[in-house]
Amino acid sequence: MRYLTAGESHGPQLTTIIEGLPSQLPLTAELINKELKRRQGGHGRGRRMQIETDTVEILSGVRHGSTLGSPVALVVTNDDWKHWTKIMGAEPLEEDINPEDIKRQISRPRPGHADLVGGMKYGHRDLRNVLERSSARETTVRVAVGAVAKAFLAELGISIVSHVTEIGGIIANPESTAGKSVAEIRAIIEEDACYCADSEASAEMVEAIDEAKKAGDSIGGVVEVIVEGLPAGIGSYVHYDRKLDAKLASAMLSINAFKGVEFGLGFEMAHRKGSEVHDEIIWSEEDGYTRSSNRLGGLEGGMTTGMPIVVRGVMKPIPTLYKPLQSVDIETKEPFKASVERSDSCAVPAASVVAEHAIAWEIANAIMEHFHSDQLPQLKEQLAAHKQYTKEF
Numbered sequence: 387m388r389y390l391t392a393g394e395s396h397g398p399q400l401t402t403i404i405e406g407l408p409s410q411l412p413l414t415a416e417l418i419n420k421e422l423k424r425r426q427g428g429h430g431r432g433r434r435m436q437i438e439t440d441t442v443e444i445l446s447g448v449r450h451g452s453t454l455g456s457p458v459a460l461v462v463t464n465d466d467w468k469h470w471t472k473i474m475g476a477e478p479l480e481e482d483i484n485p486e487d488i489k490r491q492i493s494r495p496r497p498g499h500a501d502l503v504g505g506m507k508y509g510h511r512d513l514r515n516v517l518e519r520s521s522a523r524e525t526t527v528r529v530a531v532g533a534v535a536k537a538f539l540a541e542l543g544i545s546i547v548s549h550v551t552e553i554g555g556i557i558a559n560p561e562s563t564a565g566k567s568v569a570e571i572r573a574i575i576e577e578d579a580c581y582c583a584d585s586e587a588s589a590e591m592v593e594a595i596d597e598a599k600k601a602g603d604s605i606g607g608v609v610e611v612i613v614e615g616l617p618a619g620i621g622s623y624v625h626y627d628r629k630l631d632a633k634l635a636s637a638m639l640s641i642n643a644f645k646g647v648e649f650g651l652g653f654e655m656a657h658r659k660g661s662e663v664h665d666e667i668i669w670s671e672e673d674g675y676t677r678s679s680n681r682l683g684g685l686e687g688g689m690t691t692g693m694p695i696v697v698r699g700v701m702k703p704i705p706t707l708y709k710p711l712q713s714v715d716i717e718t719k720e721p722f723k724a725s726v727e728r729s730d731s732c733a734v735p736a737a738s739v740v741a742e743h744a745i746a747w748e749i750a751n752a753i754m755e756h757f758h759s760d761q762l763p764q765l766k767e768q769l770a771a772h773k774q775y776t777k778e779f
């Protein structure tokens with residue numbers, strides 16, 4: 387499967403086309419909208435989220451609530467567009483308009499954002515031309531795509547959740563999720579301001595976000611995605627570009643501001659002995675092959691083991707600072723404070739929703755690569771046979 391996205395942050399809409407979905411997958415806009423709403427939430431979001439009510443329109447590939455097997459086109463309109471039609475319009479400027487009045491030109495690149503290097507790369511002296519597409523507004527349609535992937539996974543008995551484990555140095559107690567299922571974690575974090583399972587840590591995270599905002603600063607954090615119900619043997623060890631862990635890492639790092647990724651114990655593995663890292667293999671009539679622990683996070687040799695996938699990503703603090711860092715005006719080359727654009731002060735909770743959906747897409751894709759079918763019912767049969775086979779192996 388594949389998809390493309392298009393759209394600028396303050397353009398008329400965000401668009402995506404998904405290709406290769408099986409037919410007969412139940413799909414509604416309502417299901418996608420639920421996830422879009424979650425992405426808009428979480429403490430620390432800026433004023434743009436009060437302007438938008440992200441909702442999707444399904445324009446093709448679905449009939450009477452079910453996929454056809456043809457490309458699925460989705461659109462999310464930007465409510466803010468009405469304030470930007472002249473500034474961001476595709477048509478050449480009308481003659482009676484003074485460009486200076488409507489340009490909202492940016493010439494003082496923000497350290498940590500794509501402004502300066504993006505300007506150099508595409509020859510834009512107005513760095514707004516970079517910002518508009520490098521903005522995480524694009525993650526809206528990536529969540530829409532991931533919501534479709536999640537609907538597909540749910541049909542196969544595979545569920546996925548993300549939660550926030552750290553913000554600005556405040557770390558959630560791992561016990562808050564230990565031994566809990568995806569559904570249980572989802573129920574805990576649903577109403578939490580930081581999508582965190584530890585309510586005490588979450589309250590401190592809220593304070594830390596408010597403090598950072600008051601100081602004109604920003605903070606980052608860590609999110610964890612858990613995938614449950616996977617069969618063993620999805621992905622492959624035979625070639626670098628077929629390893630599922632590599633694909634999941636790439637998906638995580640493709641999210642704006644994500645700078646690191648780890649599976650299971652992650653970087654902690656460096657401090658442990660092999661006997662304290664690897665997961666012992668057991669077999670039972672009922673469950674087939676399982677593990678007595680899941681310290682490797684559900685992947686061996688680039689393939690699923692059948693245990694839950696546990697993958698974490700670290701998000702750096704937001705680059706736009708209301709107390710801006712030192713920069714240079716590219717017109718005069720004089721030192722200047724960086725531009726200040728309307729901004730989030732912390733988007734880690736929202737980004738956890740993006741991570742969940744980016745990972746869901748990658749898993750759905752890996753499943754579609756493994757089981758070759760254009761029809762969901764056939765695919766379900768193949769999956770059931772595969773599960774039986776791996777159990778008896």
Ligand SMILES: Cc1cc2nc3c(=O)[nH]c(=O)nc-3n(C[C@H](O)[C@H](O)[C@H](O)COP(=O)(O)O)c2cc1C
Pocket residue numbers: 432498499500520521522525641642643644702704705706728729730731733736737740
């Ligand atoms: C959900 C989400 C919201 C974000 N909001 C902002 C924001 O309001 N202001 C900002 O400067 N960066 C924001 N970012 C981060 C930038 O998009 C990101 O740092 C920028 O695209 C540069 O890419 P890089 O950090 O991956 O190098 C956000 C990221 C995510 C995932």
Ligand SMILES: C=C(O[C@@H]1CC(C(=O)O)=C[C@@H](OP(=O)(O)O)[C@H]1O)C(=O)O
Pocket residue numbers: 395432433434435466520521522523524525526642727728729730
């Ligand atoms: C600025 C960035 O994205 C943010 C993410 C975002 C959204 O819908 O998530 C919408 C944007 O809206 P605006 O720029 O109008 O405030 C930002 O809040 C960025 O990533 O650089």
